[in-house]
Amino acid sequence: MQKILEELEKRRARARLGGGEKRIAAQHAKGKLTARERIDLLLDEGSFEEFDIFVEHRAHDFGMADQRIPGDGVVTGWGTIGGRTVFVFSKDFTVFGGSLSGAHAQKIVKVQRQAMKVGAPLIGLFDAGGARIQEGVESLAGYADIFLENTLASGVIPQISVIMGPCAGGDVYSPAITDFIFMVRDTSYMYVTGPDVVKAVTGETVTHEDLGGASIHCVKSGVADGAFDNDLEALSQVRRLIEFLPASNREKAPARKSFDEPDREEPSLDTLVPLDNDRPYDIKELILKVVDEADFFEISAEYAKNIVCGFGRMDGETAGFVANQPMALAGVLDMDASRKAARFVRFCDAFNIPIVTFVDVPGFMPGTRQEYGGLIKHGAKLLYAYAEATVPKVTLITRKAYGGAYDVMSSKHLRGDINYAWPTAEIAVMGAKGAVEIIFRADAADPEKLKAREAEYRDRFANPFVAASLGYIDDVILPHETRRRIARALKSLKSKELTNPWKKHGNIPL
Ligand code: HXC
Numbered sequence: 001m002q003k004i005l006e007e008l009e010k011r012r013a014r015a016r017l018g019g020g021e022k023r024i025a026a027q028h029a030k031g032k033l034t035a036r037e038r039i040d041l042l043l044d045e046g047s048f049e050e051f052d053i054f055v056e057h058r059a060h061d062f063g064m065a066d067q068r069i070p071g072d073g074v075v076t077g078w079g080t081i082g083g084r085t086v087f088v089f090s091k092d093f094t095v096f097g098g099s100l101s102g103a104h105a106q107k108i109v110k111v112q113r114q115a116m117k118v119g120a121p122l123i124g125l126f127d128a129g130g131a132r133i134q135e136g137v138e139s140l141a142g143y144a145d146i147f148l149e150n151t152l153a154s155g156v157i158p159q160i161s162v163i164m165g166p167c168a169g170g171d172v173y174s175p176a177i178t179d180f181i182f183m184v185r186d187t188s189y190m191y192v193t194g195p196d197v198v199k200a201v202t203g204e205t206v207t208h209e210d211l212g213g214a215s216i217h218c219v220k221s222g223v224a225d226g227a228f229d230n231d232l233e234a235l236s237q238v239r240r241l242i243e244f245l246p247a248s249n250r251e252k253a254p255a256r257k258s259f260d261e262p263d264r265e266e267p268s269l270d271t272l273v274p275l276d277n278d279r280p281y282d283i284k285e286l287i288l289k290v291v292d293e294a295d296f297f298e299i300s301a302e303y304a305k306n307i308v309c310g311f312g313r314m315d316g317e318t319a320g321f322v323a324n325q326p327m328a329l330a331g332v333l334d335m336d337a338s339r340k341a342a343r344f345v346r347f348c349d350a351f352n353i354p355i356v357t358f359v360d361v362p363g364f365m366p367g368t369r370q371e372y373g374g375l376i377k378h379g380a381k382l383l384y385a386y387a388e389a390t391v392p393k394v395t396l397i398t399r400k401a402y403g404g405a406y407d408v409m410s411s412k413h414l415r416g417d418i419n420y421a422w423p424t425a426e427i428a429v430m431g432a433k434g435a436v437e438i439i440f441r442a443d444a445a446d447p448e449k450l451k452a453r454e455a456e457y458r459d460r461f462a463n464p465f466v467a468a469s470l471g472y473i474d475d476v477i478l479p480h481e482t483r484r485r486i487a488r489a490l491k492s493l494k495s496k497e498l499t500n501p502w503k504k505h506g507n508i509p510l
Helices: 002-016 021-029 035-042 061-066 102-118 137-153 169-177 195-202 208-212 231-244 267-271 283-290 335-350 368-372 375-388 403-408 432-439 447-461 465-469 479-492
Strands: 049-051 074-081 084-091 122-128 159-168 180-184 189-191 226-228 297-299 307-314 317-324 355-361 393-402 418-421 426-428
Touching: 035 074, 035 084, 035 122, 035 231, 049 102, 074 102, 074 231, 084 102, 102 122, 102 137, 122 169, 137 169, 159 169, 159 231, 169 189, 180 231, 189 208, 195 208, 226 231, 231 297, 231 307, 267 283, 267 479, 283 307, 283 317, 283 355, 283 479, 307 335, 307 479, 317 335, 335 355, 335 375, 355 403, 368 375, 375 403, 393 403, 393 479, 418 479, 426 447, 432 447
Parallel strands: 084 122, 122 159, 159 180, 159 189, 180 226, 317 355, 355 393, 393 418, 393 426
Antiparallel strands: 049 074, 074 084, 297 307, 307 317
16 A cells, blocks of 8 residues: 555656756746646645646657656646635646647646536636647647637636736637736736747737737736736735635625725715816725725726726625726726726626726717727727626716716616716716807807806706706715715615526627
8 A cells, every 4th residue: 555655646746846847947037936836826725626637648749659747737626715616727837838738628628617517716827838739639629628618607607817927829818718817027928929920920020028918918908907026916916806706606706894884984085076177186096995995906907097997895795896087098988998897897797796886087089099999889898888787886976977978887877776976076968168169169259258158058067966856866975975875875786686688698899
């Protein structure tokens, strides 16, 4: 028996060594942790149960018959975060560059299916060079198997991808289907084709970072949802995110005891909105002062900064927050902001997370860049997302709610459940100046007359009372009582029941 145990331990030790000491040292020298070190940091201490440690690839060509490393470049299994089950796979760059063989793919598919059966989140840690070049079509088939499982799991279990090294070729599309992608600054990059292929096909010379680093995907393309400075920070932030989320669409997000009184007043909010309605203010101040213990997990903080999305808790329960940000482009809705928020709203709706919306929006962004880029379709995504969402929806208009953007931002008309406004709210087709220039074009030569008209328009529409008199706003509330009113609103909506008409699925304007 002793001999059998020794043999088992020997085999395990061999597998744990992955591509060997030299490659592990090279990994560390790049500032990256190994696949197993990452799992240890991600999961609760000692909670990891590994599957398939002895799986090997089945390839023979190109000398592969002599190169078999147990585990085959990916570590898979399950463990806990804060005591709650999660499934995980972590690509091992030290083994054939983390590349994907048929056997490697089957290991990932196994945890994907297990996560679905159990109803638990799936977290993928990426550090890989794409399809195993020596394997050919078996590798391509493996990718498709993974993509299929990702797609079937979408909206059923939360899926999170963390890019911690190269993520090239076939590796990019699994993360792209998942709910959130995070990247590590300077050591990770994602692209469909690398700089060499780009050079050959288009003649462009570009670095890995400029093609697909965190500075691109978390800022410009919006492909990824957040960047962190190193592996450790990325993994601890994923742990934090998981604590906001339900295990699956069959459950509610876990409640966490809050020591922050739900009726806490915040007098400083009474002066948050400047008297001059063109002056910006930081909407994040409102979010941080409203949520429990100022604990807010922001999604895509560096991308489309004109809209803020993220998770917080109200009286211990998770809520998704969407807020126009007057500090960036005056909080206007453009293509990027619409897409970012639409995806976030749909995530919340899929996973039973109530949505709180703070509105200060001057409208949709004008211009050829926007129109040529499909602003109509992108804006419609957000409209569609809010309209179809059946989770509790609480809205507060702090200042501007102009034009179509008023409708879009979780208005009563899109089944907003409780819609509040601060006394500083202005709900109108557009700002007074623009409105007067159009409807009193004949007075254009007379600035005094225009000014008077502008004042008249402002008096009539630049307030929340017209909308309130029509029942589109349920109440005009005082800023300092915002936390209490929203917490109570959410509490009253806990047992909300609403279903959409039966359909196979809608046809969101993609
Ligand atoms: C097999 C691979 C590999 C791959 C890397 N390796 N990528 N082995 N298949 N795809 C191996 C290397 O041979 C090397 O082995 C080790 O991993 C580390 O690779 P290096 O090149 O030394 O590392 P580095 O300089 O850091 O460069 C990393 C890299 C580069 C940028 C990812 O390795 C690279 O360009 N790889 C190929 C990427 C690629 O074109 N993949 C195929 C995409 S096509 P040793 O033994 O020396 O340690 C694709 C299609 C799928 O994925 C489509 C499905 C939809």
